[in-house]
Amino acid sequence: MADLFDTNATDAPKPGPRPLADRLRPRALSEVIGQAKAIGPDGPLGAMLASGQLASLVLWGPPGVGKTTIARLLADHTQQEFVQISAIFSGVPELRKVFDAAKLRRQTGRGTLLFVDEIHRFNRAQQDSFLPHMEDGTITLVGATTENPSFELNAALMSRAQVIVLERLTLADLELMAQRAEQELGRALPLDGPAREALLDMADGDGRAGLNLIEQVMGWQVKGKLDRTALSQRLMRRAAQYDKSGDAHYNLISALHKSVRGSDPDAALYWLARMIEGGEDPRYLARRMVRMAVEDIGLADPQAQAVCLDAWNTYERLGSPEGDLALAQAVIYLALAPKSNAGYVAWKGAQKLAKQTGSEPPPKHILNAPTGLMKEQGYGAGYAYDHDAEDGFSGQNYFPDGVPRPVLYQPPERGFERDLGKRLAWFAKLRAKRGG
Known part of the structure; x- marks a missing residue:
């Protein structure tokens, strides 16, 4: 009878099954699918590694495009210890432990690549805590985010890390991933051509989701090949990626x-x-x-x-x-509808002019004079009542004295503004004629 404490016993527990996505995880950067622009020889990561210098990075891209995998491979390539944390589950105490361990590791001559998933979820103070350790070389920070770093990360962190943009996977990328999965599992997907394309389309550019779908389909006991209709009855399309606040x-x-x-x-x-x-x-x-x-x-x-x-x-x-x-x-x-931003441009011009002219008062001839003193000051003197003027237009000046008359509203020859332009031209002609 085997000793229960004998680690060499034949009945020792065996490791559990590994998900397909984990089994197909790339072992080299050259095996990463769909990110040639970033990690190829002419890409920012490729050039950085060719120079032998790996700076701190922020990997920005949608889910399932290889952010975690790339970070692991960068650590292997640069022979650094890979440490992974998530901003969702980590706070200041966890960060302090990570930094202390990185300092001890540095004393032994080994660097630390700290991978921070969902880095945009850290607040400003937590983001600032990375800075001194990035500057003195204690850590090489690789952050991952699905949100625009320009909006979610503070300027100090952004100035010390290069943003690498990762793209959602195309159908061709997902097809290559499916072929690798078939090689790993030793059999083909039980789907006809249209159903195969529909399955990859369901992944919506997410490689991890695609492999999970493939693994699910491979587990079915079916005869022959399923068509698109049969596939849709067994699988539901993933909800589109959409964050109402992101x-x-x-x-x-x-x-x-x-x-x-x-x-x-x-x-x-x-x-x-x-x-x-x-x-x-x-x-x-x-x-x-x-x-x-x-x-x-x-x-x-x-x-x-x-x-x-x-x-x-x-x-x-x-x-x-x-x-x-x-x-x-x-x-x-x-x-x-016909398009025009003439009103928008005119309003912005009016705002700019208002700021430039400050507190300039209106011309006195258009001010009311309810008191004798105001009349003595010239309020209302010379005002022309437009309804009494020929064509209902006096042509008087309504801008402050000393402010040159600007042209703010310039309607284009489109839609109803074509008629407004004709009116403006008519009024301008009358104003010039009457010396306004």
């Missing part, structure tokens, strides 16, 4: 706004649908659409603002999903 939120609303500005109703509808499907508050979208109407359409189509407000009001009465259609129709209207 980088995706700002990227998608920018895409929607610029699609409207670019008069592309199809693209505008697509980005509107992406945001609503991602869980965005339709009221936020309604408010942004009103902004688009006043900022990018303005008086070229005065009705655009009313259309947006009516759509907003309709949504408030109906809610989702019926009210979403009102927002979609408003987006179509905005995209096809």
